[in-house]
Amino acid sequence: MTHVLGIELRRSAAIGSALILAVVGALALYFAEGIAFTDGWMQLAMSQRLFLALLWPLALAAGAWQGRREHRWKVTELFATTPRPVAQRMRPVILVMAAAVTVAYLVMGLAGGAWLIGTADYLPAPFFAVTAVGVLALVAAVWLGLAIGRLLPWLITAPALAIAGLGLLLTIPGATRPRGWLALVFSPIYEMNMPDAFATVPGRVSAAQAIWLLALAVTGVLLYAAATWRLRVAALLPVLLGAALAITVMPHGKRVVTGAIDPVAKELVCADQEPAVCLSRVHAGLMPEFLPSARQALTVLAALPGGPTRVHEDTTTYVPTRYAPWDPGVALVRLDTGQDTHLADPELALGDAVAGAFTGPPGCEDAPPLGDQLAAAYWLIGTEPPADGNGAERDRAVDVWHRLKALPGSEAQAKVVALRAAALKCTPGTALFGDAS
Amino acid sequence: MRWLTLYLRSRRAPIAIPAAVTGMVLMWSLWAGFSDTRTVAVQTVVTTVLLLVVVLTATLGSPDDALEATAAISWPVRRLLHLLAGFLLVVVLLLLTTGTNAEFGPAGLIVRDAAGLLGLTALGAAVAGPARAWFLPLGWTLAAILFPRAEPLAGRILTWQSQAPDSVAAAVVAGVLAAAGLVAYVAGGPARSAPAEMAQA
Numbered sequence: 191m192t193h194v195l196g197i198e199l200r201r202s203a204a205i206g207s208a209l210i211l212a213v214v215g216a217l218a219l220y221f222a223e224g225i226a227f228t229d230g231w232m233q234l235a236m237s238q239r240l241f242l243a244l245l246w247p248l249a250l251a252a253g254a255w256q257g258r259r260e261h262r263w264k265v266t267e268l269f270a271t272t273p274r275p276v277a278q279r280m281r282p283v284i285l286v287m288a289a290a291v292t293v294a295y296l297v298m299g300l301a302g303g304a305w306l307i308g309t310a311d312y313l314p315a316p317f318f319a320v321t322a323v324g325v326l327a328l329v330a331a332v333w334l335g336l337a338i339g340r341l342l343p344w345l346i347t348a349p350a351l352a353i354a355g356l357g358l359l360l361t362i363p364g365a366t367r368p369r370g371w372l373a374l375v376f377s378p379i380y381e382m383n384m385p386d387a388f389a390t391v392p393g394r395v396s397a398a399q400a401i402w403l404l405a406l407a408v409t410g411v412l413l414y415a416a417a418t419w420r421l422r423v424a425a426l427l428p429v430l431l432g433a434a435l436a437i438t439v440m441p442h443g444k445r446v447v448t449g450a451i452d453p454v455a456k457e458l459v460c461a462d463q464e465p466a467v468c469l470s471r472v473h474a475g476l477m478p479e480f481l482p483s484a485r486q487a488l489t490v491l492a493a494l495p496g497g498p499t500r501v502h503e504d505t506t507t508y509v510p511t512r513y514a515p516w517d518p519g520v521a522l523v524r525l526d527t528g529q530d531t532h533l534a535d536p537e538l539a540l541g542d543a544v545a546g547a548f549t550g551p552p553g554c555e556d557a558p559p560l561g562d563q564l565a566a567a568y569w570l571i572g573t574e575p576p577a578d579g580n581g582a583e584r585d586r587a588v589d590v591w592h593r594l595k596a597l598p599g600s601e602a603q604a605k606v607v608a609l610r611a612a613a614l615k616c617t618p619g620t621a622l623f624g625d626a627s
Numbered sequence: 628m629r630w631l632t633l634y635l636r637s638r639r640a641p642i643a644i645p646a647a648v649t650g651m652v653l654m655w656s657l658w659a660g661f662s663d664t665r666t667v668a669v670q671t672v673v674t675t676v677l678l679l680v681v682v683l684t685a686t687l688g689s690p691d692d693a694l695e696a697t698a699a700i701s702w703p704v705r706r707l708l709h710l711l712a713g714f715l716l717v718v719v720l721l722l723l724t725t726g727t728n729a730e731f732g733p734a735g736l737i738v739r740d741a742a743g744l745l746g747l748t749a750l751g752a753a754v755a756g757p758a759r760a761w762f763l764p765l766g767w768t769l770a771a772i773l774f775p776r777a778e779p780l781a782g783r784i785l786t787w788q789s790q791a792p793d794s795v796a797a798a799v800v801a802g803v804l805a806a807a808g809l810v811a812y813v814a815g816g817p818a819r820s821a822p823a824e825m826a827q828a
Contacts, residue, residue, distance in 0.1 A: 214766060222774040243773050248766060262758075346646065349681040349761045353674055356769055360670070361661075 198282035202259070204290035207252035211245050211291060211328070215298030218244055220305075227302060228527040229387040230310040230472045232452065234302045235320040236389060238295070240382040242327055245298075247355035249291050249328045253335020254348035256287055257414065261343030277415040284411055287336060291328035295321075309475040309531045312455060319396040326403040327378040331355070333410030340414055341422075371446055375402055375436045381447035387472055387527075388507055390452035398440035405432020449509050456505045466500040473503060473525050479533050480525070487543035490570050491521065495607060498547050506552070513552030518614055521546030541567050541575060548609055554616035558609055561586030562622045566606045569594045590622055634705070638686040644716070647682045651675065651720045658729035667724075667731050670772045673740055673788050675731060676717060677768045680744040681761045683713040687749065688757035688817040696816070707813045710749055717741040735792030743787065743801030744768065746808030753811035756818040 199205065218241040219227070219234075226240075227233040260266045269279065299321060339347055359377055366372035373380045375398055405428045412425030440446075458468035461477055467484040469477055484501040491497040496518075504522035505514040514522055523543045528534040544567035550557035557563075564587035568575040575587040594602050605622050612620035635641065654675045658667050686709070689695050695702070718741050721731040731737065744764050751760030768788050775789040776782025783790055787797035 210762075210766070214770070218770070218774070222770070244770055247769060251765065345685040345758060346643075346682050346761075349684075349765045350650075350678065352765055352769065353678050353681070356772070357657075357674065364661075 194282050195286060198286045202283055202286055203252060203256045204286045207249070207256075207287070207332070208290035208294040208297075211248060211252070211294035212297040212301075214248065215241055215245055215294065216301035219298065219302045225305065225529050226384055227306070228529060228531040229385075230455075231303070231306065231313050231317045232320070232390060232455070232472075233385045233387075234299065234306060235317045235324070236382045236385040236391070238299055238302065239320060239324050239327075240379050241298075242324060243356070243359055243379045245295070246327060246331050246359060246378065247352040249331035250335040250338075250355040251348040251352035252291075253287060253332035253337075253410075254339030254351045255335075256283065256332075257336040257339025257341075258343040258345075258347065259283075260340070276417045280415045284333065284336065284414065287332045288329045291332045292325050295325050295328050306531055309527075310472075311475045312472045314390065314452060314454060316390050316393065316396065316452070319393065319400075320391050323378060323396050323399045323403065326400055326407065330403045330407035330410060333407050333414065335410075337410045337413035369442075370444055371440050371442050372437070374446060375399065375433070375440050378403065381445070386451075386507060386509075387470070387525075388451050388455045388505065389448075390450050390455070391447055392441065392450050394439060394441050395446055395450075398436040401439060402432050402436035405429050405436070408432075445509065451507055451510075451512060456507075458502055458505075467502075468500070469503045469525065470505045473527070476525065476527070476533055479536060480539060483536070483539035484543055486540050487521065487546075490540075490544050490567075491547055493570060494547060494610065497610070501543050501546065504546075511553075516552050522549060538576065540571065544568075544570055548613045550613050550616040554613075556616050556618040556620065558613050558620045558622075559583065559586065562590055562609065562620075563613075565590035565594055565622060566609050569602060569606060593623060637689050638709070640686055643682055643686045647679050647716060647720065650678045650682060654678070655724055655727070655729050655731075659727070662729070665728060665730050667729050669736070669789055672721070672731050672736060673768060673772050675721060676737060676740045676744060677764065677788075679717045679720060680713075680741065680748055680764060683716070683745070684748045684752065684757055684760050684764075686713070686757075687752040687760065687812070692817055692819050702816060703813045706816060707809070710745065710809060710812060714741055714745050717745065733792050739792065739798055739801045740788050742805040744804075746801075746805035749808035749812035750804065752817045753808070753815050754818060 215238070219225070219237060222241065222244075227237040260269060272279070335348070335351060338351055359379055362377040363370070363373045363380060366376075370381075374395060378399060409425050409429040409432075412428065413422055416422045416425055443449075452472075455470060455472040457471050459471050459474040459477075460466075460468040461481055461484075464481070464485075466488060467477075467481060469480060487501055488499065491499070498519050498521040500517075500520045502514070502520050502522055504524045506512065506524075516522070521543055523539070523546045526534040533539060541564055545560075545563040548558055548563040548566050558566075560583040564575050564584065568587065568591050575584065575591050577584050577588045594605065597605070609620065609622055654671065658671060662668075718734075718737055721737045721741075722734060724731045747764045747767070748760045751763055755762075771786035771788040775786045777790065777794075780796055783794055783796040784800050787794070787800040790797035
């Protein structure tokens with residue numbers, strides 16, 4: 191059998207297909223929309239699934255191109271005269287094409303993983319489920335392609351099938367609206383875009399998608415190996431059963447995936463021998479680069495009477511709204527990863543951590559303006575706020591900081607302490623200078 | 628006239644032209660049936676151009692290229708006319724929808740993409756043979772439809788198919804591809820393949 195598979199590997203389109211899929215997938219991960227998986231492994235798995243939008247149609251085309259082979263070389267009748275059963279004759283190509291797309295998808299994952307290997311530690315179980323569903327999607331596509339390529343052995347079948355596959359993926363969300371969960375069953379790319387740092391895919395979603403794709407794959411194989419029309423019609427049975435089963439397994443809710451949060455990824459992991467500095471588990475790999483800024487922030491904050499004595503990552507998520515645990519003794523700081531998977535703005539980390547002392551409690555809509563928070567923070571630090579951040583609030587910070595600096599030391603200190611007190615109580619209209627705008 | 632009939636039959640035009648029309652009607656009716664707006668989305672327009680070009684790719688080869696090469700006929704002129712006719716077919720089919728419930732446009736984009744993609748597929752036919760010529764236009768265009776980038780310049784060049792019709796970079800890329808495909812295919816003809824491979828494609 192190994193010998194046969196080796197021959198089939200060389201004779202079929204498997205190696206070419208695997209190369210094309212792996213290269214296209216890896217390029218898409220890095221260049222299609224910027225690098226969206228800098229937070230960790232789960233984000234990589236979900237990004238890979240998103241780029242199935244490109245790979246899934248191509249796998250369909252690869253299968254259809256391969257499925258046309260016997261027709262292309264005009265050996266259909268010749269082979270039909272051999273006494274071996276059709277299924278036995280088809281087995282090598284079925285296995286080889288499935289292996290090709292599987293390897294391609296995994297190589298694409300490795301190409302993305304190379305970018306993450308230095309910073310991401312947290313590897314949750316759903317990562318494997320999401321990847322497995324991605325592999326299954328490609329296998330189903332290539333087997334379905336084989337079947338359609340054999341049934342309709344024309345030159346335009348493969349490219350037309352790819353276009354139809356893309357069209358299908360793009361129309362599923364619109365066609366199933368407002369029942370988003372239905373799109374989640376049939377489209378492996380749905381709700382996989384721009385995963386949040388704490389994103390996850392619930393196990394039941396992956397299970398339902400796996401059921402559907404498995405049924406589709408089985409139908410593809412049966413269609414491909416079927417010799418009579420009666421068997422071909424019977425081959426449609428698994429896909430119908432699979433659809434029904436997958437629909438029952440899928441949770442019937444709204445935003446099942448975009449609203450899912452991984453509580454373990456959110457858990458705080460504190461620095462060794464330094465329980466005052468904690469990051470979420472998903473960002474724990476950034477601790478070495480964050481720790482110096484956090485330590486410095488704690489030193490600065492010690493000068494603020496009743497100031498925070500701990501620095502924690504702000505793990506608030508907004509879909510759905512879940513605030514980070516709040517404590518007046520904790521300065522919360524949001525952490526973003528840049529395109530290089532490291533801290534997005536390491537030079538701003540100190541100021542942002544100190545400014546965490548001036549944010550209000552969770553859900554406070556009357557917190558001091560960000561510009562005032564930063565101005566107070568940098569007054570404590572003793573340097574001018576960098577104005578190169580994101581626009582108006584950073585500019586305001588520079589302006590307010592200069593006014594604060596112009597005041598006598600004790601007066602400025604009183605203003606900063608008052609700002610903190612007002613922030614903790616979430617007093618409306620709080621600002622360092624009443625007229626500042 | 629008899630020569631033309633035989634030529635068209637040898638290029639599988641009796642299948643390809645109805646297939647192109649069917650593809651166009653299908654895309655038109657999908658948009659007209661399921662969308663509320665008359666103006667067809669750019670992605671759908673580009674997809675339709677791609678579909679028609681891919682269908683026409685099948686007409687770029689003959690059952691036996693080696694045999695044809697021996698004939699005392701001026702093939703380059705005929706190949707040039709073949710490509711121009713294919714280009715006109717794509718453009719006219721899409722522009723026929725003007726004024727209907729699903730308007731494929733703008734014309735500048737259709738002309739640019741049809742010329743560029745047809746050039747690319749003709750180039751592929753000249754280099755790798757008509758059976759494999761669709762690989763690059765398909766893969767490239769699917770990527771450009773899904774992930775168009777208007778910035779920076781490299782993005783406009785790499786996703787030229789889905790840029791706005793006034794994009795100079797996209798027009799230049801399409802023009803270069805069209806010219807390269809035209810020259811390569813008209814001068815050299817399709818890459819020779821085993822007669823069996825093309826016979827019943």
